[in-house]
Amino acid sequence: MKTIVTLLLWGGLAATLGAQQLQLNFEYLAAKASAAVDVSLNGATLQFAAGFLNGKDPQEAQVKKLLTGITGIYVKSYEFKTDGVWTQADLERVRNQLRAPQWSRIIGVKSTEDGETAEVYVRSENQKMTGLAILVAEPKELTVVNIVGSVDLNSLSELGGHFGVPKLEVTPGQKSK
């Protein structure tokens, strides 16, 4: 009996590993979007996918290396044909989950010129990075990314394409000004 309980506890723990750190319920936005990307990859799927990444391809090799510290990737990205489909309340619902002490905002940019809001949050436990959240909102676009685990931001940034942007120096626990 004790063995069964232990196994069930371990099973439950294994199931929660790599679980999404944010609740992102944007089904109503997805219905209004002209283009939508919804990717939910837990640890098991990432490990499975890593086996299909070609180590000889530079980009895939970089992704494979990046995945070693990651146990979950969750992306929701929506594009709209008109402005004002998403609201500030949508952003607040996400921000409310990104509170201290676990989460800290390392970058926050708000452009009044083009109405863009961009925020990067890092989750840390015992001075160790355990998660990343990126929130980017434009008048016709809304993207929320949650990466569970330890992420090398510079590697991730490189995989997003080089635009002559200098490297980002981030340490867990650092907060934006």
Add this chain to the structure above:
Amino acid sequence: MDWLEQELKRALERKEPSPDFAARVSAAARRGRWGSPRRWMAVAASVAVLAGGGVGYRWREGVKAKQQVMLAVRIAGGKLNRVQAHVLEVTQ
């Protein structure tokens, strides 16, 4: 001896089997234990088809998962780049 005894004697009298009887019994016993080669070939073909189908399914699922990972990483990296570019604009 009455007619009934004669009938019984005729019905129960010893009859020799055909010359190939032993061979036919042995062949039937062999088939019963291991099955015919044709049957084995059919089983092997079925196993091969199932295994091939399983490998194909796993490969397709793997490629799909890889594409999703690449897409997610590209979006996340792209957005992070964009944030960095904004920070750069502000600081300059």
